[in-house]
Amino acid sequence: MQGSPRPLRRNEIRAQNEATILRAAEKVFAEAGFGGATMQLIADMAGLPKANLHYYFATKEELYRRVVRDIFEIWLQAAEAMDGASGPAEGIGAYIEAKMEISRRYPYGSKVWASEVMHGAPVIQDYLETTLRDWTVGRVALIRRWIDEGRMTPVDPQHLLYMLWATTQHYADFSHQIETLNGGQPLNDAEWRAAADSVKQIVLRGIGLD
């Protein structure tokens, strides 16, 4: 007689606990920074004993690395919004929409990324030099093609990309400041809609697309 079959139960437990820890870590790292975050704080927020964190993630740095890596993957998915577009208005407009949606859904992740870059990218420097660099080169070429074809105003593609990143991520990274200036209330659905529309309106018109 065989024991009752419970295949992969261990993996499920691991996957679930890792997800719980990562969600808590994302928030704590965003709100306290890497140095200010403590394993105790993350454990409390995850509802687990501190020792369990070390069981799933050997060190605080390894946990942080996973959080940053996961966020980077999300950024890259937004990139696809720009590809396969029929032209600059559709491509850049869709990219702004996608990045604004990410700022709204993953404000903690955006803050962790910003903090990591501000501190000199000690953990994800290799991503900057490889994946991000390659993506940027490709997108600069795409924008340059649109310009050469006379489909948009000639602008420096690199600085246009910086503007797209800056304006969209600002709504995540500076959400606290925006909330304070919004009477202490987070942006509601209509205000997020207005924000995205404002960014699209000014940027698209700024590069000759109405």
Place this chain on the structure above:
Amino acid sequence: MQGSPRPLRRNEIRAQNEATILRAAEKVFAEAGFGGATMQLIADMAGLPKANLHYYFATKEELYRRVVRDIFEIWLQAAEAMDGASGPAEGIGAYIEAKMEISRRYPYGSKVWASEVMHGAPVIQDYLETTLRDWTVGRVALIRRWIDEGRMTPVDPQHLLYMLWATTQHYADFSHQIETLNGGQPLNDAEWRAAADSVKQIVLRGIGLD
């Protein structure tokens, strides 16, 4: 017979040492965050024994508070570039120029500010609710007046301000990423000029000013 007169010598020593400590603290807080910064690091960078820091600034938090407050004062000075302008093109153009210049000259200060806001502004929340809020309300009214007079395209003034902050501060806060994408080299004079011109070109055209 009186002792030799040495008036205010004490104050001079204090002022000089405080300035040295603040300069070092600004850099360390920017590069390591509040939690990651240590009094030892700041002391080493300032070339002083750690105990001396505590002589001039009782706690790490008090030192940090001074750094953030000083930076806020610099932000406010750029505000004047927008006032007294003959119109929107001159006012907003000058504001962008001023903020880009600050991003270049005080990259550490900008990062400390960004980090402070990202962490929920635990130290400067009152500044956000008073000085910054008042300034913003005034500037929104100014932009609205320009719009009503038909001198620029109708846009949401609040979101235009966010765009100005985001785009200009991006060059300070994400300077490491920009440097990496620039072949590992910081922007030189010409590249800073091109950056400011790009921001001005797209934003001004985006609000109907060429």
Place this chain on the structure above:
DNA sequence: GTCTATATTTCGATAGAC
């Protein structure tokens, strides 16, 4: 006002019972 030595606290990480 300066600086060495140290007190006190806190944190990351681990041991080991369950």
Place this chain on the structure above:
DNA sequence: GTCTATCGAAATATAGAC
């Protein structure tokens, strides 16, 4: 796989001689 107790390192802050 879970969790209590604890070690050892590092940090803030202070005491006290100079």
